[in-house]
Amino acid sequence: MTDATANGRRLPNRLDNPFKSAVLSWESLLVLVALGIFIANSFASPYFLNAWSLSDLTFNFTEKGLIALAMALVIISGEIDLSVASIIALASTLMGLALQYGADTPTLVAVGVGVGILCGAFNGFLVTGLKLPSIVVTIGTMSLFRGIAFIILGDQSFKGYPASFSWFGQGYVFWVISFEVVLFLVAAVIFYVLLHRTNFGRRVFAIGNNATAARFSGVRVDRIKFVLFCLTGLMSGIAAILLTARLGSTRPSIAEGFELDVVTMVVLGGVSILGGAGSIIGVVLAALIIGLVTFGLGLLNVPGIVMTIFTGTLLIVVIALPILFRMIRERRA
Amino acid sequence: MNRLLKSRELWLALAILAVIVLVTLRFPRFSQPGNLLTIFNDTSILMMLALGQMAVILTRSIDLSMASNLALTGMLVAMTNAAFPFIPIPLLIAGCVVVGAALGAFNGILVWKLDIPPIVVTLGTLTIFRGLVFVVSGGAWVNAAQMSTDFIQLQRGSFLGLPILSWFAIVVAALVYVLMTRTPWGRAFYAIGVNPTASVYTGINVGRTKFLAFVLSGAISGLCGYLWISRYVIASVEVAGGYELTIVAACVIGGVSIAGGIGTVGGALLGALFLGVVNNALPVIGVSPFWQMAISGAAILLAVVLNARGERSKGRIILKKAEVAA
Numbered sequence: 222m223t224d225a226t227a228n229g230r231r232l233p234n235r236l237d238n239p240f241k242s243a244v245l246s247w248e249s250l251l252v253l254v255a256l257g258i259f260i261a262n263s264f265a266s267p268y269f270l271n272a273w274s275l276s277d278l279t280f281n282f283t284e285k286g287l288i289a290l291a292m293a294l295v296i297i298s299g300e301i302d303l304s305v306a307s308i309i310a311l312a313s314t315l316m317g318l319a320l321q322y323g324a325d326t327p328t329l330v331a332v333g334v335g336v337g338i339l340c341g342a343f344n345g346f347l348v349t350g351l352k353l354p355s356i357v358v359t360i361g362t363m364s365l366f367r368g369i370a371f372i373i374l375g376d377q378s379f380k381g382y383p384a385s386f387s388w389f390g391q392g393y394v395f396w397v398i399s400f401e402v403v404l405f406l407v408a409a410v411i412f413y414v415l416l417h418r419t420n421f422g423r424r425v426f427a428i429g430n431n432a433t434a435a436r437f438s439g440v441r442v443d444r445i446k447f448v449l450f451c452l453t454g455l456m457s458g459i460a461a462i463l464l465t466a467r468l469g470s471t472r473p474s475i476a477e478g479f480e481l482d483v484v485t486m487v488v489l490g491g492v493s494i495l496g497g498a499g500s501i502i503g504v505v506l507a508a509l510i511i512g513l514v515t516f517g518l519g520l521l522n523v524p525g526i527v528m529t530i531f532t533g534t535l536l537i538v539v540i541a542l543p544i545l546f547r548m549i550r551e552r553r554a
Numbered sequence: 555m556n557r558l559l560k561s562r563e564l565w566l567a568l569a570i571l572a573v574i575v576l577v578t579l580r581f582p583r584f585s586q587p588g589n590l591l592t593i594f595n596d597t598s599i600l601m602m603l604a605l606g607q608m609a610v611i612l613t614r615s616i617d618l619s620m621a622s623n624l625a626l627t628g629m630l631v632a633m634t635n636a637a638f639p640f641i642p643i644p645l646l647i648a649g650c651v652v653v654g655a656a657l658g659a660f661n662g663i664l665v666w667k668l669d670i671p672p673i674v675v676t677l678g679t680l681t682i683f684r685g686l687v688f689v690v691s692g693g694a695w696v697n698a699a700q701m702s703t704d705f706i707q708l709q710r711g712s713f714l715g716l717p718i719l720s721w722f723a724i725v726v727a728a729l730v731y732v733l734m735t736r737t738p739w740g741r742a743f744y745a746i747g748v749n750p751t752a753s754v755y756t757g758i759n760v761g762r763t764k765f766l767a768f769v770l771s772g773a774i775s776g777l778c779g780y781l782w783i784s785r786y787v788i789a790s791v792e793v794a795g796g797y798e799l800t801i802v803a804a805c806v807i808g809g810v811s812i813a814g815g816i817g818t819v820g821g822a823l824l825g826a827l828f829l830g831v832v833n834n835a836l837p838v839i840g841v842s843p844f845w846q847m848a849i850s851g852a853a854i855l856l857a858v859v860l861n862a863r864g865e866r867s868k869g870r871i872i873l874k875k876a877e878v879a880a
Contacts, residue, residue, distance in 0.1 A: 301673075303799075353858050356616075356673075357812050360799055361854035368848025375844045473844075477796070481618075481677055494671045524693065526791055530685030537664065537678040544668050 247491035247543075251506040254539070255513060262517035269520055276397035280467065282486075282512035283401040284460040285479055286505070289486040290412040291456040293504045295449045296487055297416075299429045299496030300355040302450060304344060305457045306479035307366035312336040312461035314370040317379025317471040326385045333462040334455060340366055341454015345447035355450075363480065370473040379471040390467025401463055405508075408456070413501040425449070429496030485536050486511055510535070562809040562861065566824040570831050577835045584838055591716065597830030598723035599778050599785070603797075604804040604822040605730045606774035609767045611805055612743040613760075614750070614814030615665065615672035617768060620775045621797035622683035623657045627779030629687045632696040632705075632789035639702040646705070650776040657683060658772015662765035672764070680798060688791045696789040706784050719781060726774065731819040733770075743767060747815030803850060804829055807857040828853065 262269045269275075288305050295302050312333045316324075319332045340362070347358045392400045416422035427435040428442050436442050465471055490507035492499030511532060518528045578585040603620055610617040627650050635646060657679070664675045698706065709719040716724075734740035742763045746753040750760050783789045808825025810817030829850055836846055 347855065347859075351859060351862065353862055354812050357806050357858045358855065360802055360806070361851050361858060363799065364803070364847050364851025364854060366851070368845070368851050371844040371847050372842075375842065481680065484677060485681075488674050488677075494674050524688065526688040526693075527685050529681035530689070533678040533681035533685065537670070537675065537682075540670050540674055541664065541668050544670065548668075 248500065248503050248506060250539075250543075251489075251491070251503060251510065254535075255506060255510045258510060258513045258517060262513060262520070265517065266520040269517065272397045274516075274520075276393075276399060276402075278512055278516040279399060279402040279405075281516050282508040283399075283405040284464050284467075284476075285483050285486060285511075286405050286508035287408055287460050287463070288453065288456045288479070288483045289490070289504050289508055290408055290501065291449070291453040292483050293487045293490065293492050293499055293501060294412070294416060294425055295355075295453050296484075296492050296494060297429045297496055297499045298425050298446055298449055299432060300348060300446060300449070301359065301484070301494075302341075302344060302355065302453045303359040303480045303484075304340070304362040304366055305453060305460075305483055306476045307363045307370075308337055308340040308454055308457035309461040309464060309476040309479065310370040310473055311340060311366040312458045313465045313471040313475050314373050314379070314473060316461070316465055318373060320379060320382060326383055329382070329386055330389075330462055333465070334458045337454045337456070337458015337461065338451055339454070340457070341451040342447070344454065345450030348450060349443035349447045367473065374471070374473045380469065382466065382469055387466050387469060390463045390465070390469075401467075404459075404463070409501060409505050416501050421445070426497060429493075429498070431497075482511070482532075485532060489536055489539055563818060563820045563824055565860075566808065566821065566828060570824065570828050573828075573831050573835055577839055581838050584835065589834075591720070593830050593834045594723075594827070595717050595720045596834065597826055598719045599781055600800065600804055600830060601723045601823050601826040602726045602774050602778055602781075603801045604808065604826040605727060605819060606771035607801045607805050608808075608810050608817050608819070608822040609730070609734075609743055610672070610764075610771045611802075611810050611812060612747045612814055612817055613764045613767045614747050615764055615767065616676065616802065616812070617658075617661065617771045618673065618676040618798045618802075619657070619661060619679040619683055620771055620801055621794040622680045622687070623654055623772055623775035624779045624782055624797070625687050625791070625793040625795075626657065626683045626690075627654045627776040628783040628793055629691050629696070629779075629789045629791075631780050632701060632783050633691065635702055635705045636696050636700040639705075643704050643708050647777065647780050650780040651773045652776070654776015654779060655769050655773035658768045658770070658775065659765070661772065662768030665768065666761035666765040669761075672768075684791070684795075687793075691789070691791065693791060696783075698787040701784070701787065706787055709781060709784055719785065722777070722781060726777070727819060727823060730770075734819055739763075739766065744815055747813075749815075800829065800850075803854050806854055806861070809857070809861050811861065825857075 292302060292305065315336050316329045316332050319329060324332065344355070344359055344362055347353050347362070348355045389400060394400050394403050416425065424435065424440045424445055427438065427440055428445060432442050461476075464476060468475070486507045487499070487504055488494055489510065490499065490504035492504065514531055514535065515525075515528050518531060519525075574585055574590075583589065603624070607617055607620060630653060631646050631650050634641065634649070661672070661675050661679055664670050665672050709717065709722070711718045713721055732740075734743065742753070742758045745756065745758055746760045746763050753760055753763075782794060786793075804826040805817065805822055806812065806825070807828050808817070808821035808823070810822055810825070832849060832853065833846055836843060836849070
């Protein structure tokens, strides 16, 4: 990363910034962190190195990871979606409602996916159609979507999902390879191609770096942002199907706090919260790291609330370390 | 007069009044002074927190860690009180403000010295502070029986007909008002929100100003830590869980622009009051409390749609005011 200096202030030179190399070094750092945690886990608990343990581990991050893939694109484009967990709650609740009216598995899936896309489209309309800041819009829809779930369900819950539906969250494709992890990997490949190998992906980066310049270059900024919000909604709908199938019940408080975990994954994955930079490989690695940390600590009987200290510290340290190193290097130079 | 009509605070006040009038039509007792004072008292903590959040948002930052800060200082003060009941309460309150300010300073240092985006920093400290509540308490609760009588009763005392808790909100609001409108520090919050580059050229240290905003929001969170715990007489890990977004919501409804530089003390107070009035009105008119979340979500969306109009001109008005003052 080369920086130009003007008037004594450091100005990052975006054009000269080959984000690929920057991202590569970030990813290697993440690989090292993941390996370190993996080895530490193996030493810390005798139950860790076991095919079924490792398979269980994946359930810790697949649902959040699926949303993180789409969230990465939204954040790269310079927006954010804090309503994803509430979309899960609403989609899950409406699936439960459909179940009460005797919906079969394909219908349930259609409801989940459909509600997700509609919620995302609603966010996208407010952000691009009415030109509102996405952070405020999605804080609002976060309350609104989950609020509707609370209105429908109150303190009740929906149960009794059919076995063919539960398979999405509990089924295994082959030996210890669960359906969830296969879906996550397939989605990761699709999002990798979409972001790094298509015009669409290049436009997302262009918007994140300079939306005005992108607009002048003929990029339909609003349409792309709208599609990105729909994509996040879609992935939240899919996550709702998996989570509902895995838990076997729906409560309005389902997936509470997921939004911050997802954002943590994306930022840990090297996506700039300011937009314009990031990679899918980084996000996948970050999802794996968070899964490893929470699962490893779980094996050591560390309560969930204490794990959050580790993930929170991890987030700040991983972001702060490169900045600290750069500052030290500059001081020497 | 024209400016008054355009003022967001006026419209928000009218909206609150409309809610009160509508509810009163059905239930006359709702608007009795006693009940309105109760609503004010119930909303006091949210009002103070919204003011702290406003200072941070003005500087183009956001503090998502306020509720966790509140829970951590609240747990610390409750445990201190349970262990050493003889420590006078004013000293404990001062301790809360200092601890809260220190936690806020931690956020502020990371934003100032390392230039990490505030949303990332406070997302991290949100979980760290909350986790620390569990670590210091071991997951145990501090309940009413363990707290001293003074600890619980202080804010319930009354002065000039108002509960002490309400006075806390009034004093904090007055202090923040003076800070925002009468000191260079407060004007710097607005300046770096409106135009950080121009602020640098006018000699404002942007990083340090953001740091001070975080210290302020931290100090207020710490103070509210004591007030929350002594009000609900229970200190646990879950205290004020998810409240960070309610605080942001109060600011947004109050017309504080998330893009920075725009917002008034009156607006933030009214934003908090609006949520307080709605939450108090729902059970009165027989609406299930489960509607509360959806209604506040709709209120946020409506507020942000309305605020988006004329946000630009509002920014210029603030600058004109400053020019006239100078």
